Amino acid sequence: MVINVAITGYPAGGPVIFGYTPVEVVVTISNRPIGPIRVTITSTGPKAQLSFYARAASPPVNSLTLTIPATSNTVTFFVGGRFGSRSSNLNDGTIRIAADSVPPSPVNAAQQAIPVTVRVRLNANQMTTVERDRFLTAYARVNNAGLGIYQALRDMHTGVSSNTIHFGPQFLPWHRAFILQLERELQAQDPLVCLPYWNFNQSAPKLFTVDFMGATTVQSPMQLAPTNPLITWVTDNAPLWARRRQSFPPPIQSEAATLALGSTLNAFSAMEGDPHGSAHVQFQGPISNIGMAVRDPLFFLLHCNVDRLWALWQLNNKRYNPAQASSYPNQGLSPGVGPTPTRTLDTMWPWDGVIVGNRPPTAPGGQFPASPHLAFPGLKPTIGSMVDYQGKVNRANVLGFDYDNVPY
Amino acid sequence: MKASTYKQKLAERVSAESAQERFTPSKPVSEHSLLKTLNNTKAEMKERQAALIGLKALTFASPSYADWRTDFLNALREIVSNEGKTPLAFPALETLAQEKDEWALAKLEAILREPRGGVVSALDALRLLAYDDHGSHFDVLREIAPNRQKGQKIRLSAIRQLGADPSAAPILATIVQDQAEDPLIRRQALAALRHADRTRYDSLANTLLNDDSENEQVRAQYITALKVDGASPAVENTLRKVQTESSSEIVRAASESYFKQSSS
Numbered sequence: 001m002v003i004n005v006a007i008t009g010y011p012a013g014g015p016v017i018f019g020y021t022p023v024e025v026v027v028t029i030s031n032r033p034i035g036p037i038r039v040t041i042t043s044t045g046p047k048a049q050l051s052f053y054a055r056a057a058s059p060p061v062n063s064l065t066l067t068i069p070a071t072s073n074t075v076t077f078f079v080g081g082r083f084g085s086r087s088s089n090l091n092d093g094t095i096r097i098a099a100d101s102v103p104p105s106p107v108n109a110a111q112q113a114i115p116v117t118v119r120v121r122l123n124a125n126q127m128t129t130v131e132r133d134r135f136l137t138a139y140a141r142v143n144n145a146g147l148g149i150y151q152a153l154r155d156m157h158t159g160v161s162s163n164t165i166h167f168g169p170q171f172l173p174w175h176r177a178f179i180l181q182l183e184r185e186l187q188a189q190d191p192l193v194c195l196p197y198w199n200f201n202q203s204a205p206k207l208f209t210v211d212f213m214g215a216t217t218v219q220s221p222m223q224l225a226p227t228n229p230l231i232t233w234v235t236d237n238a239p240l241w242a243r244r245r246q247s248f249p250p251p252i253q254s255e256a257a258t259l260a261l262g263s264t265l266n267a268f269s270a271m272e273g274d275p276h277g278s279a280h281v282q283f284q285g286p287i288s289n290i291g292m293a294v295r296d297p298l299f300f301l302l303h304c305n306v307d308r309l310w311a312l313w314q315l316n317n318k319r320y321n322p323a324q325a326s327s328y329p330n331q332g333l334s335p336g337v338g339p340t341p342t343r344t345l346d347t348m349w350p351w352d353g354v355i356v357g358n359r360p361p362t363a364p365g366g367q368f369p370a371s372p373h374l375a376f377p378g379l380k381p382t383i384g385s386m387v388d389y390q391g392k393v394n395r396a397n398v399l400g401f402d403y404d405n406v407p408y
Numbered sequence: 409m410k411a412s413t414y415k416q417k418l419a420e421r422v423s424a425e426s427a428q429e430r431f432t433p434s435k436p437v438s439e440h441s442l443l444k445t446l447n448n449t450k451a452e453m454k455e456r457q458a459a460l461i462g463l464k465a466l467t468f469a470s471p472s473y474a475d476w477r478t479d480f481l482n483a484l485r486e487i488v489s490n491e492g493k494t495p496l497a498f499p500a501l502e503t504l505a506q507e508k509d510e511w512a513l514a515k516l517e518a519i520l521r522e523p524r525g526g527v528v529s530a531l532d533a534l535r536l537l538a539y540d541d542h543g544s545h546f547d548v549l550r551e552i553a554p555n556r557q558k559g560q561k562i563r564l565s566a567i568r569q570l571g572a573d574p575s576a577a578p579i580l581a582t583i584v585q586d587q588a589e590d591p592l593i594r595r596q597a598l599a600a601l602r603h604a605d606r607t608r609y610d611s612l613a614n615t616l617l618n619d620d621s622e623n624e625q626v627r628a629q630y631i632t633a634l635k636v637d638g639a640s641p642a643v644e645n646t647l648r649k650v651q652t653e654s655s656s657e658i659v660r661a662a663s664e665s666y667f668k669q670s671s672s
Contacts, residue, residue, distance in 0.1 A: 020411075051411075060411060083411040137669045140636040145603065159507075167471035221535070221561060226629035227662050231599050232636045239571035239603045242538060247495070248458045250465055256425035259418075277468030281461050284499070289506035290468055292539070316418055407411035 001037070003099055003112040004028040009373040015090060017117040017191055017373075019402030021390045022053050022078035025114075027097060029073050035105040037068040039075055040098045048093030048118040049085040051408075053078035056395055060408070067102065081118030083407040088130070090192055091115035117192065120402045121183075121308070124196035124212070124301055125204040132212055135196060136229045138189040139297060142182070146234030149185050152365035153178070154235050156350055157299075159291030161360045163340065164349050166290070169265055169329050170342045171272045172310050173386035175303050177348060177368065177377070180399060182300050184369045194401065197304035200279040201255045213298050216283065218245045235295045243285035243296055252278045258309055263317045266329045268310070276306050311389070311406045320392040322384035330383075344384030352380040374400045439466050439476050447483050453495055460484075460499050481509060488515065488527055497527040498536075505539040513540045520548050531562045538569055546573045553579050553597075556589075564596050571600030577608050584612055584626070591623045598629055617646055624656035631662040635669050 008024040010016050016023075029037055041064040043050035051060035056078050068075045079095055087093060093116045100109040122131065143150040156178065157165065165174045183195040198207060207213050210225040222243045224231050233240055253274045261268045279302050286292035293299045314320060319327040322344050333345040338357020341348045349355070350363035367379035376397055377385035390408055391398035402408070409417075445451055445459035463480055467473050484500040491497070504512030517540075519526035519533040526533065534552075537545050552558050552566040553576070567583070570576040583589055583597035602609045613630045616622050631647065639647060651663035 083414065084409065133665065134669070137635050143636075145636065163471075163474075167469065167473075221564060226595055226625045227632050227658065227665065229632055229635055231595075231629055232602065232633045234571070234603050236541070237572045237603075238538065238569065239599050240568055242535060242565075242568075246461060248454060248461055250458065250461055254425075256421050259422045260425040273466065273469035277465035280468050281465045284502060286506070288464055289503075292506055312418065315415065316422055405414075407414055 001032055001099060001101075001108050001110040002030045003097055003110050004030060005095075005097060005112055005114055007114070009375075011373075014372070015117065015191060016114065017090075017119055018080060019118065019120045019400070020051075020081045020083060020406075020408040021398055021400075021402055022051075022056055022080035022408060024056075024395075025077055025079055025095065027068075027075050027077075027099075029068060029099060029110075032068075032073060033101050033105060033108040035070050036102040037099050038102045039066045039068060040064070041066070041077060041079075042096045042098075043082065044094040044096045044113070046092055046094075047089070048087040048116070049082040050079050050093055050095060050116070050118070051082045053080070056391070068099075079116070080408055081120060081402070084404075085118060086120050086122075086404070087117045087192065088128075090117050093118050119192060119194050120404045121194045121304060122196045122404050123199050124207045125199065125202065126206075127196055131196075133229075134190055135186070135193050136212070138186045138193045140229035140232050141189045142185045143233055143235070143297075145232050146237065146239075149365065150182075151235060153182060154294040155362075155364035157291075157294045158360075161349070162290055164358065164360060166272065168340075168342050169269050170340070170348075170383055171269065171276075172265070172307070173328070173383045174341075174348055176307050176310070176386040176389070176399075177351070177381050179300055179303050179307060180401060181365075181369055183401060184371055188369075195304050196301055197308050197403070198279075198298065198301040199255075199305055199308075200252055200275060200282065200302065207301075213301070214243060216243050216245050218247055220244070222285075230297060233297060238295075241286055241296045243283045243287060243298070246282055246284055246288075249282045250274075250278045252282070255309065255312075259313050259316060261313075263319075264326045264329065265319065266325075268313050271306070271309065275309070279305075308403045308406065311403055314387075315406055320388045320390070322387035322393075327387055328384060341383055344382065344387075346383050347380045348383060371400050374398060437462060437466075439463060439470060439472075439480075442466070443476065443479060443483060447486070449491070457495055457499065460496065460503070464503060477507075481507060485509075485511060488512065491527075493527050498532050501528060501532075502536055502539075505536045508539070508541075513537070513542075516540075517545045517548075520545055531559070531565065534562055534565045534569075538565070543573060546570065546576070549573070550576055550579055554583060560590060560593065563593055567593065567596045567600050569600075571603040574604050577601060577605035580604060581608055581612055584616075587623065591625045594623065594626050595629050598626060602633060614643065614646075617643070617650065620650075620654055620656075624658050627654075627656070628658045628662040631659065631666055635666050639666070 006026045007016050041052050052064040066075045095114040098111040142148050186193045208216050210223050214222040214224050216222050258271050261270050281288045286295040321327050330343040332343050334343045338354050338359045340358045349359050351368040353363045355363050368381050388397040389399040442459045442463045484504050487496050487500045516533040516537050523530035549566040549570050580597045580601040616627050616630050647663045654660050
């Protein structure tokens with residue numbers, strides 16, 4: 001008996017990297033004995049631990065036993081990172097698949113071990129030193145001293161594009177796509193890296209240090225350690241960036257209050273003002289201006305947290321179906337040519353390249369970057385494509401990211 | 409914690425928050441009331457500072473910002489023109505400079521050239537001129553950067569901005585090479601030179617790498633930049649030597665980190 005394993009979407013022999021969102025595993029038995037076969041699936045580490053699902057919607061379990069009837073050669077199950085677990089290195093998780101004949105047939109056993117990696121977006125303040133340094137190196141490489149794709153990202157988020165990407169329900173999906181683009185660029189540099197988030201509702205003493213996003217006070221200019229890769233940062237033809245603590249920062253709405261804004265996205269979108277706007281003005285410097293904020297590398301960590309809040313809200317209210325107005329209020333397609341993309345079926349600027357009508361006059365950065373193992377959301381993502389990010393309504397809609405504290 | 413338990417606790421937390429009487433969802437302060445406070449010269453300064461920051465926060469979420477932008481910027485210009493050196497002057501000028509307000513940028517450049525009587529210090533003016541893409545103040549920066557009579561903060565800010573000025577490369581290179589100079593100033597000059605003149609940076613930085621008597625912070629910064637830039641085989645050979653032989657722990661660690669990240 002021989003076990004063959006295929007993981008849907010992943011090329012054979014290539015790295016298998018996922019988050020909490022389960023991926024499909026197809027087990028095929030060749031040279032099978034007569035009679036049913038029992039397949040036992042376990043997580044054997046050494047580091048990342050896994051959860052298994054008989055079907056994508058089943059509750060997670062730590063091990064799974066399935067039976068392949070005498071009339072079949074295959075069985076399918078799902079695997080994702082176990083909530084709270086993550087990899088430290090590539091391939092430090094293992095799916096162990098053991099098959100044997102179901103008694104009273106003669107014993108005929110086989111097994112297979114598939115190395116996998118679990119990566120999730122982390123609270124920046126809780127990253128290990130190794131995780132932090134990997135992220136910073138990848139981030140600095142994406143910036144590439146002002147010559148990398150980061151400058152295009154910066155050019156997407158300006159005063160000119162402000163009305164296209166803010167001030168309405170499109171704010172959340174557009175920025176979800178925006179930070180996902182950066183994350184895919186980071187992962188092209190280092191596949192173990194995810195974009196971390198700045199939880200602006202908690203103090204983050206490990207984030208605002210010379211070794212991470214820069215030490216900032218009310219009085220002193222920001223400082224970086226000589227060993228911090230961000231010392232090479234350049235945007236808008238200027239090296240580094242300025243950031244100082246605000247003298248009178250406004251209070252930021254608590255996480256619980258944000259999640260309690262309402263059970264429809266229309267109500268939840270009020271978070272664009274507070275906590276989102278309030279978080280931006282905790283500092284002086286480019287981060288406090290809508291057209292300049294992306295100059296500061298903190299921008300993406302701030303928006304990662306905005307997106308995490310949306311993900312938590314989605315979890316709590318089960319708002320994953322883009323076809324339901326409670327998950328996204330503006331359904332269908334906007335009329336006219338070059339509308340501000342606010343409806344579920346509208347493709348988003350700049351990735352769709354449309355620069356007429358209400359759109360900005362240029363579309364920096366080209367089309368949306370592909371993932372090595374996901375076809376979604378395609379080169380020209382729609383507003384609606386950002387809603388069902390864990391594929392709970394349609395498994396084909398998985399976007400390929402998870403948060404450390406947002407389970408599947 | 410199990411995912412199912414976590415989901416349950418999350419629901420309970422949100423439910424408890426919603427049940428609180430004090431909770432009033434989505435009650436933004438209007439720009440009109442904030443503008444009124446900002447314009448009220450009799451109001452407490454702290455209140456007006458908070459109003460200004462509140463208005464900035466609103467710009468991140470107000471679809472009608474275009475409608476009140478002019479009033480907002482006019483109010484800020486009034487503050488700068490009429491109220492002198494108050495705690496509002498800096499945030500008002502910063503907001504105007506971020507909006508590329510030509511009047512404010514000219515005002516800042518004037519303060520930089522003649523700080524006496526300015527509503528902000530020369531240092532603050534210089535910081536805010538970082539928002540000016542024209543670079544018409546770079547001649548002043550080129551004077552400030554090498555001048556040890558000036559304070560560290562103003563020199564750091566000047567040097568940082570000179571990274572956008574290729575003609576400042578000789579000044580930056582001189583600062584980097586000057587071992588008697590403040591190491592923080594040298595590091596800032598190294599970062600600026602890397603952008604202003606890459607060829608000059610490469611040749612200078614290689615010298616730094618090979619000299620074990622050089623300042624360890626400056627050397628470590630150069631090695632860290634190599635993690636982003638990549639190094640030639642020759643430089644990598646030197647790095648291997650540095651990794652084992654340097655007397656500085658931080659330099660050895662930076663070299664070790666280079667090889668770790670390169671292989672990731």
